[in-house]
Amino acid sequence: MTKLVVLTEGQYSVDQSKKFIPFDPILHDPKDRPASIFVHVQPFLLQTEHDLLLFDTGLGYANFSGELVIHEAIKNAGFDPSDVTKVLMSHLHFDHAGGMVYEKQGSTYLSFPNATYFIQQEELNFALTHTTQSYRLAPLEFLRRSDALVLLDGNGTIDGYIDYEITGGHCPFHQVFKVHTANEIYFFGGDVLPEAMQVVRRLIAKYDFDGRKAMELRNQFAAQAVQENWNCLMYHDRQNAVTKFEIIADAITIKKPF
Ligand SMILES: [Zn+2]
Known part of the structure; x- marks a missing residue:
């Protein structure tokens, strides 16, 4: 009944300019991209009993024929963008929010015309008043x-089965989602839990608004993930797109395979 699809939008390098530049390991040499981090961008589609959920929307880049990459990926998975019923936004940095809408011949359209878009109210206010390199107005x-x-106000539950919680950390009003289906729990940690190895390495990232808090949150959520056997959806991690964690010798580690 439940179906999960990873909607890959590609791999990118990001330097201080915060521009996402497509990176193809076959064509490009990482040495040509100094002081860059290399990330994947991948929203998730989750079909539940009640909804077709989309977690974040990607950069909104188009393919060679002018179609949004995320639309193409949704169609390849056997769905249509108009089937999406809820878009759940962790935060509004453009690598997550760029695909919410698209432009065609000078007009703007919702990328998911039949969906409700759930955004944390304070995050929208913050984004609209802090148009830095990270937000697109x-x-x-x-x-x-x-x-x-x-607009969501604080913590709560949508339709009795989708919990949302403000975390801060990556940006001041970042939120995470926990979806309860009949047999599984799916956790979308956005950029508070974007890559599985970050939990293991316990690093403080410079790109976070509050790096120490983000690190603490990652470990807190990973510990809960162990206890409740969550499927963690990792937005920037191709290798561990869906991760379960376990504890081995008192340390949280990536559980595989499952
Ligand atoms: Zn991100």
């Missing part, structure tokens, strides 16, 4: 005027 302004937008 135009899609946010468009969505703000749309009937599709539902």
Whole structure:
């Protein structure tokens, strides 16, 4: 009944300019991209009994024929973008929010025309008043005027089975989602839990708003993931896109295979 699809939007290098530049390991040499980090971008689609959920929306890049990469990926998985019923946004940095809308011949459209978009109210306010390199104003302004937008206020539950919780850490009003299905729990930690190895390495990342808090949150969520056997959806981790954790010799480690 439940079906999970990883919607790969590709691999990118990111330097201080915070631009996401496509990186193909066959064509490109990482040495040509100094002071860069290399990340994958991958929203997730989860079919539940009640909904077709989308977790974050990617950069919104188009393929060679002008179609959004995320639309193509959804179709390849046997769904249509118009089937998505809920878009759950961890935060509004453009590598997560760029695909919420798209432009065609000078007009802007919702990428998921039949979906409700769930955004944390304080995150939207923050993004609209802090247009740094990390936020893009135009899609946010468009969505703000749309009937599709539902603003969440603090922590709570949507339709009795999707928990949301403000975490901060990566950005001040970042939120995470926990979805309860009949047999499994799916946890989307956005950029508070973006790569499985970060839990193991316990690093403080410079790109986080509050690096220490983000690290502590990662470990806290990973510990809960062990206890409740969560499927953790990792937005920037191709190798461990869906991760379960376990404890071996008092340390949290990536459980595989499962
Ligand atoms: Zn990100």
